[in-house]
Amino acid sequence: QKEVEQDPGPLSVPEGAIVSLNCTYSNSAFQYFMWYRQYSRKGPELLMYTYSSGNKEDGRFTAQVDKSSKYISLFIRDSQPSDSATYLCAMLSLSGTYKYIFGTGTRLKVLA
Amino acid sequence: NAGVTQTPKFRILKIGQSMTLQCAQDMNHNYMYWYRQDPGMGLKLIYYSVGAGITDKGEVPNGYNVSRSTTEDFPLRLELAAPSQTSVYFCASTASRDTGELFFGEGSRLTVL
Known part of the structure; x- marks a missing residue:
């Protein structure tokens, strides 16, 4: 798995x-949960960062973490064509190894 | 502001050749990382370093080597290139996990034929 x-x-x-x-x-x-946005042929950029469980809002973006279900979400309101990109979740443990583990990424296209 | 600089941006290698991907950061970050990104596979950690002289393996270290003699530089060495190493390579750095922010370079696109 x-x-x-x-x-x-x-x-x-x-x-x-x-x-x-x-x-x-x-x-x-x-314990650390992040969302990165990656435009085509560019390096990823940090979008949202959350420590432990809960919600965090930044403009049109909301990050949610449910540690009991081991599930995290990113919501984008009023999506714009400029939001078209690949979104990668990333996680980091408190064990001190400093290994950021990334998901495979979700490609999003917002149609004008 | 330079941030994280990777060279070269593109390279074509023949099977069995060796090369070094260069990575330099000017933010005085202790933590540096090398990832590879294959289509639909996300970012896989190759090697990382928590400071000069200290390196450790990530998820997919086979076929690669690293060194960290200075805070600024973290080169990735490919020995005996294989077609399976065709990928986009990203170097990243961070000052502290408290911000969660990895700063990435623009990537190095490598093709092994």
């Missing part, structure tokens, strides 16, 4: 839609 599972998509939505992206994980030691 992979440590982190993510639906690869692709996911196509109309402009203005609410997008939900999800990851599941198996390692209960993960």
